[in-house]
Amino acid sequence: MSSKNIDLPKLDSPLAPDFEKKATNTIRMLAADGVQAANSGHPGMPMGMALPALTLWTRFMHYNPTNPAWFDRDRFVLSAGHGSMLLYSMLHLTGYDLPLDELRAFRQWGSKTPGHPEVGHTAGVETTTGPLGAGFSNGVGMALAEAWLAQRYNRPGHTIVDHYTYAIVSDGDLMEGVASEAASLAGHLQLGKIIYLYDDNSITIDGKTDVSYTEDWAKRFDGYGWHVQRGVSALDSAALAAAVAAAKADPRPSIIGCSSIIGYGSPARAGTSKIHGEPLGADELKATKANLDWPQEPAFYIPEDVQAYFAQAAARGAALEAAHADRMAAYAAAHPAEAAELRRVISGALPAGWEQALPVFPPSAKGDATRNTGGKALNALAKVIPNLVGGSADLAGSNKTTIDNQPFIKPGDFGGPNIHFGVREHGMSGILNGMALHGGLIPYGGTFLIFSDYMRGGLRLAALSGLRVIYMLTHDSIGLGEDGPTHQPIEHLAALRAMPNMTVLRPGDANETSQAWRAALLNTTGPSILALTRQNLPTYDREAEGLGAADGVLKGGYVFYESAPKGLQLVIIATGSELDIAYNAAKQLAAAGVGVRVVSLPSWEIFEKQEAGYRQSVIPEGTAKLSIEAATTFGWARWVGNDPRKSASIGIDHFGASAPFQRLYQEFGLTVENVVATAKTLL
């Protein structure tokens, strides 16, 4: 250690005022310089919240910059993702793999410093944020995962899962409904290791927050059952530290209102909306540096002692991780089975032989609803995959999301695999994302398919972040029946298929449902949706009837039925509940001498990923094509073409209606007769 370092202020301790000011201004000016260099971005939040961030990262948070994946680290969520330069500055200063050149390349092609933080893209970023409220809800999921793992794996004398979830949240986060939903559930469950710092800066994009936001947020969070502190100055590290210490001591989730000045340091713009989302500009940046006694040059200046101060985080982090590794070793010695399981669930791997647990359903003409067989598959899998954790947004009985004979998570008691999310779809999606991001759990959630609309924000972030989150979305068509058009999905399959990296699976019988669960668990790089029926579908006797095997689901689509002794004339493509209509129509057409094939296409996305030769072997060029699906025909031209002489799509390009589902299928032309009649027009 050089002599210079002997006097270096220590992490974990209060700083002398001058040094604290210098370290804080370093963060502020990195952000201001980064935004200026990019000529776009949000300098105001980092400048206002630099000291709270510094306080968290130096005096409270446990992390190891040289191993961002260390499992027992505290999680830090920048829910106000537009303030990304704050996070990038902290990551750089504390020694994560984020060189200063990356900060200089803020918001540029190929950089590690995109406009909003992206998990998986930048070391140390815990979640992708920007869409407001999302990070808030992710943090709740992270804390829930921590609590679940702690209760399952910790043993007396062996506390091996024990960390906090910190976040910086903004007024925009608090205004978004998804945060309200997540906050209510976090308060209900008493997730005490949540500590959120609220950047209460009274400024929003459109001006002062009081143009639209005058609620008493503290009273609201008190109502949710949170521990609330307010009016903690964002310029007072002692007060901030005391507030965080109080939050840690309180058994409730905590929110600390930090009275901050957006763009602190900017003479002309501090405390105004002008500094929220645009660069200071050369002149004001100069004036700001002068105002803060900061050297004008170089840009991205980091004083040597400040660099050295923060750099201690690496050694501290390594020591923390090493100590944890020692505890893990002792735990493994005392509880080898638990330790092995914990290591496996952290890795994301599934237990050897898990696929043996997949149910194989016997043929049945009466059959079953795929929501039922989906629930049975879940239950069978849960017996061998203990970290399948999830539930429904208050439709557990309908969605069949409950793991039988196992407890529900309750306030302060996280022993069960089942969760009551309440009527909070968007919140559920954000919490599930947080659970997946935390690691150790394979989260799943359920609601009606129609309510995927309520949670598209969370679904998209799961897809963008590459998270294995599994959805059981039931009542997947007008087959819902009497509840009517408000509850009947029409455009939802198309809208979800259009989303990059989202895998939609709409199985056509019980055994396809089992295989759909298999495909979903095998998809480790993105979310999967199982679209499941309310109504019964027959379970096919595939061998006796000469039908394709159900594990064709793993290829997205496969030849289900064919009768073409004299050559193939027509391919009928169907998904889910319409497979049986297609099959019965095809048998009629075959009896009439038509060379016909039925393709079951439960997952467009998986099918798209197959080699061209396979795809061509299933849906060959040249023949007439007909699709049937109880949903919008939007998108189906991809498979059947748009030539009206050779292609047709039977579907529902209008809203549904309230009636028994059999009547709706008749009225909307989703019938064997209509398929046969339409097919004949193509031949």
Next chain:
Amino acid sequence: MSSKNIDLPKLDSPLAPDFEKKATNTIRMLAADGVQAANSGHPGMPMGMALPALTLWTRFMHYNPTNPAWFDRDRFVLSAGHGSMLLYSMLHLTGYDLPLDELRAFRQWGSKTPGHPEVGHTAGVETTTGPLGAGFSNGVGMALAEAWLAQRYNRPGHTIVDHYTYAIVSDGDLMEGVASEAASLAGHLQLGKIIYLYDDNSITIDGKTDVSYTEDWAKRFDGYGWHVQRGVSALDSAALAAAVAAAKADPRPSIIGCSSIIGYGSPARAGTSKIHGEPLGADELKATKANLDWPQEPAFYIPEDVQAYFAQAAARGAALEAAHADRMAAYAAAHPAEAAELRRVISGALPAGWEQALPVFPPSAKGDATRNTGGKALNALAKVIPNLVGGSADLAGSNKTTIDNQPFIKPGDFGGPNIHFGVREHGMSGILNGMALHGGLIPYGGTFLIFSDYMRGGLRLAALSGLRVIYMLTHDSIGLGEDGPTHQPIEHLAALRAMPNMTVLRPGDANETSQAWRAALLNTTGPSILALTRQNLPTYDREAEGLGAADGVLKGGYVFYESAPKGLQLVIIATGSELDIAYNAAKQLAAAGVGVRVVSLPSWEIFEKQEAGYRQSVIPEGTAKLSIEAATTFGWARWVGNDPRKSASIGIDHFGASAPFQRLYQEFGLTVENVVATAKTLL
């Protein structure tokens, strides 16, 4: 009047206990019988909230059953739409055009009594509900519309707009984020004529509400700035009436917590989740009728005196409307211009000659962003259409939603056309729907296109309900640039186009933007979305360059450019910002001797509605087809086909990235060079 009626209890007065019980049980049993007959539905809520509904409809609400469209009526929102039989029962009893046979046909094909209430389908239904939280937010929009119209049109001595917005809301409504957002804004704006009855029955679908919902809702609403009463027994009409009277007297929006027993009257199921969403079954229905001293037969029994009691609502309503008509006449005499305008805005008609106000933009190579020209069109239109009222979800400066030199609506001051919705997209969509449902206003809203995800619930209900709501959704592609993939729409155009009755318009230059506004205003039967760029697009000199006229937007698509002296070989189809890429590529191809056409297709939906001959004249069969759009290619096969030898779609089938937009266009192949090269592979 028959002698029998002389003793009939009067509306507007307290009832004797026995008669009140009989009248309330009539409502309960109609609901129970309706659900039983349908063998599906939700009897619990109507049975629990029958007396609060009776109290509102007999002693407080102003309405005219024989003219459901009477403008100054109080609005009633059944936010807990699953309790639809409660609303149908009240509508039938009070004399709306809903015969008892319709109640018998509950949830059947062709009935006026769908599973959830649908506005426009059933006389007296004010809004389509079922998706929870939506009705709550609609009511806020209705109250905002009332306040706006009252301030604009009422004059001293002439109070011609003066009514309340009542609702019954459930625990599910309060859990949904959309309700939180709307509640916060309603509290902020002090919309004092909102009076919501909260069905605080402690039961949710999954069991007792306390499995997921233990927040102190009263404290939360107090935090929002609402007037809160709690613990008002749903079995005590005097207490209910006193609470409503107190709510009317309070200047804040009011919520009254009604302590209710779900399924009141059912011996075995009252107070349990079992009665929430399924029929009682024959035995329990029998036991319930016995328990309530109700005749077992006939089903749908309405005692004669109860029928007569409620039937007084028609005469009362006619008198209320007549008195209002007298006030209107006096107002019209004193303020003829205001009265004429009020009558016009209520009718939904636009002022004569409004299209003259549409801006015509001069040619400009530098051009402008369509968000800017969209804002200019809005401002020009607002000069002649005073009831264009709206704003942005905290992105007014980016979305260009502000009507210049006009005030913003403020707490208690509703004089302006501009609204700060705050960071509350879903709430905004529900409020805009409520404004449109109320009538008198043409509501519009803005946010980034990406955040259409947050408000799909509201967008869908606008489409299902046929509401003229206009959206200015800017930053409509990777043209957003540096903010990165969290903010760059990819699948959103497709996901919105897939929605029935939604009209998406993506104009390609300034004058198409002006025409897109025209199309949106002309679309009186559904919502329209203007997808607008952040970046500049050239404004074409259509005459000089021989290009199609911009009013081709009104046909959805049109021939923009053609050079095919020797016959047409290739049609390039583009929307919005990619029109210019297509145009420049076409000019290069034309120079190389290719017979090429560019079709501008700003609205698929409007184009689909044109006659086949027109569509065929624009996008003819037989030629090669190429589409380009800075979005997913999902859906484009509808126009270009799926034959790889003759068709291609250039787009982005993955998430975006953070960088200046020009770089993204290059990296993702959205270039003239790529269009030319791809075109050559098709020729």
